[in-house]
Amino acid sequence: MTGDEPPLAAAARASAGSPASGALVLARHYMTLRSDLASLGYAQGWRLPTPPRLGGLWKDQGAALAKSAAEQLAAAGDIINDPLPALIERAFGIDVAIRPLGDGFDGLAAATPDLKLILAAPQPVPARLRFTLAHELGHLLASDDQQIHTDQNIYRTERAESEVRANSFAATLLMPEETLREAVAPGFDTEKFCRLATKLRVSPTSLAIRLESLRLIDAGARDRWRRISGSDAAQKAGLQALNAQLAAESLSTRPPGLLLRDAWAAYEAGDVTLRLFAGLSETTTDALRASLDTGEVDD
Known part of the structure; x- marks a missing residue:
């Protein structure tokens, strides 16, 4: 009605043909679904740590942010042995999705009044995916770019100041x-x-x-x-078996867990149809109903 376009929607529209286009379109899709669920009473409910006062060098800011985040992560699980996407969701209420993003695009952090999201691409190298997730978490906790931050390559050598901070955050968090x-x-x-x-x-x-x-x-x-x-x-x-397991996990996709949780709750309450949950699960409503009939879907 006002003619204003949300920044995430505007970025998705403006990115057509760019390396970021697929990631931004997918993030906008999740934003729309979360906004719809929030209007029905299913708020995401994130829990962000109180940020320390930031000053000095950008790398020092990242380290300070990581130390405040590490306490909240530790209360939710084991940062080394627990899958990092689920741990971030438990600790902070930030949704995490792993989806193919195209063109070597690593990840994205998005924040709207209804959504906080980390979107990352599957990786054949497990360490790269973990570093991407931690890097994007750093952007969200520092409120970089306010609503949308994209990273085609988190390891590029020429880096903005906010990228230095996010990398320092990731290094401090993953290697205390x-x-x-x-x-x-x-x-x-x-x-x-x-x-x-x-x-x-x-x-x-x-x-x-x-x-x-x-x-x-x-x-x-x-x-x-x-x-x-x-x-x-x-x-x-002598840890080839562990590395093979981590590589298999790193190549797997996952839907945004909190969005999936709330879509299922809304379905059970009769607020939405099964189609929303099926779409997020990348299956059909017929296949999902068949699984429900046989009791093979966890609730």
Whole structure:
């Protein structure tokens, strides 16, 4: 009626033909569904930590944000062993979806009055997906770009200040200083480094850079170890089975869990049809009804 267009909708419309187009169209779709559910009384109900006062270097801001977020994550589960998408949903009430986004696009963070969403692409390298999720969480907690932030490549070398902060957030969250200081003791060698990278579900490159920034290794060790691939690290550490499991999980898609939860609740209450839940589940209403008839759908 006013002629105003929500920023997420405007970004989706304006992105036609760009690498971000698929991600923005999908984010807008989830925004519309969440707005519809919110109007029926199914609010997302996010729980964001109180942000610390941010000042100083951008990397220090990211580290401070990560420390405040880590406490809330720890109360919800285990950041190393629990699947990170579900853990973020439990801890913060932020919806997380893993969907193909096209053109090597890594991820997106979106915030509207009704929705807070992290959207990431499946990855053959598990560490990249985890870093993307943490990176986008950093953008949301810092309110970067207010409503929409897109990342075609989280590892690009030329970075805006907000990207430096989001990367520092992700590194601090996934590789806590206390954990690293306990791990790096006399005799810390290549095999122990590879085991640590695999256990933390991070890339050897990210771990080597983080260790050197904390003065736990020297530049020579950083340069040697950062060239190791994730699969080679798992092999050197004797953790190939774990790496294979993580790779399979990292290639899997998932719908936004909180949106799916509320779509099911709305269906059970008779507020919406089964079509909404089926669409989010990427199945048909007929297939879903058949599963319901046989008792094979968890409620």
